[in-house]
Amino acid sequence: MIVDYKYHIASLVAVFLALGIGILIGSTLLGNTTLVESQKQVTNNLESQLEALRKTNEDVTARSNALQLDANINKQYEDQTLPLLVDGRLADKTFAVIELNGSGFPPEITEVIEDAGGTVSSVTSINDFYDEPKALNVLREELELWPDLSDDEYLGKLGTEIAVGVIDGEKDSIVNSLVDKKILQFTGEFGIPVDGVIIIGGGYKPEARNMQIDLALIDYFKELNIQVVGVEETDVSFSLMKEYQRKHISTIDDIDSAPGRLAMVLVLGGQPGNYGIKPTAQKLLPDMQKQEVK
Known part of the structure; x- marks a missing residue:
C-alpha cells in the first residue's frame, strides 16, 4: 500500500x-x-x-x-x-466450463487450455437468482415441477438437469426455460464428450451463496467418472474451496494468476490436488513433470 x-x-x-x-x-x-x-x-x-x-x-x-x-x-x-510451460499438456482433450460465481467468465481459462492443446466445448454461466427467495419462488411457480421439494432439494434437481444437458446435449424444457429467463447462458456446444469439467466458484457478495447447484453438478459428473476441478479467483469475498474439497475434487484458489492457470493445466493433465495461496491449498503448484516426447 x-x-x-x-x-x-x-x-x-x-x-x-x-x-x-x-x-x-x-x-x-x-x-x-x-x-x-x-x-x-x-x-x-x-x-x-x-x-x-x-x-x-x-x-x-x-x-x-x-x-x-x-x-x-x-x-x-x-x-x-x-504458453511454453503448458504446451501440449492437454493435447486432444476436451473440457466444459461452468461458471457459478455470478461475476463473469475469466477468458484466460479457455486461453490457457487452448495454449495447452486442449479444447473447450462449452462455457455455461448460471446466475445467482437462487439467492433471492422471491425469484426462486417465481421460478418454481412457472416451471410447476417438484412441488414437494425443499428449496435446497429443488436447486439440486436443477443442477442435475443442467449437468445432463451439458453432457447429453439434450436441452429439455427445463434447460430451455432457464435459458429463456436468462438464468442460464452458454456458448459452444453441449453433448460433446468431455475429459473434464471446470467449475468456477467463489463469489463477491458479502455472504456465501447457496451451493446446492454446485454440489449436484459435482455429484453428477463424478458418477460418470468425469474429472471435476473447482477453481476460484484470489480475491473472492467468500471461498468455496473447503466445500469442494469435501467432495474429493481438485481445487485451485488463484485461477486469476499465472501460477493458478498453470496448476489447473497440470491438474487436468493428471496431477490432482489442492493448489493455490489460501489456507485450504496444499501448495502453490503440482510438481513439474517432464513431458513425454512424442
Missing part, C-alpha cells in the same frame, strides 16, 4: 501558520523574549519534521514506481512463458 503524506504536510503547514501568528502576537503584546524563542524552537523542529516527511514521500514514490515496473516485467514474463 502506498503511503501518502500530503495530509501530514498540510497539517504541519497549518501549524506553522498558527505559530507564526502566535509569535507575532506574543512579541507585540507581551514582549516576552523567552516565549518567542520557545516558539521559534518549536517552529524549527516542525520544519525538520516537514523536511523528513518530504524526503520519505519521495522515497515511497520512487519505491512505488520501481514496484510497478517490476510488476509489469513479471506480467510480461508470465504471458510469454506460460
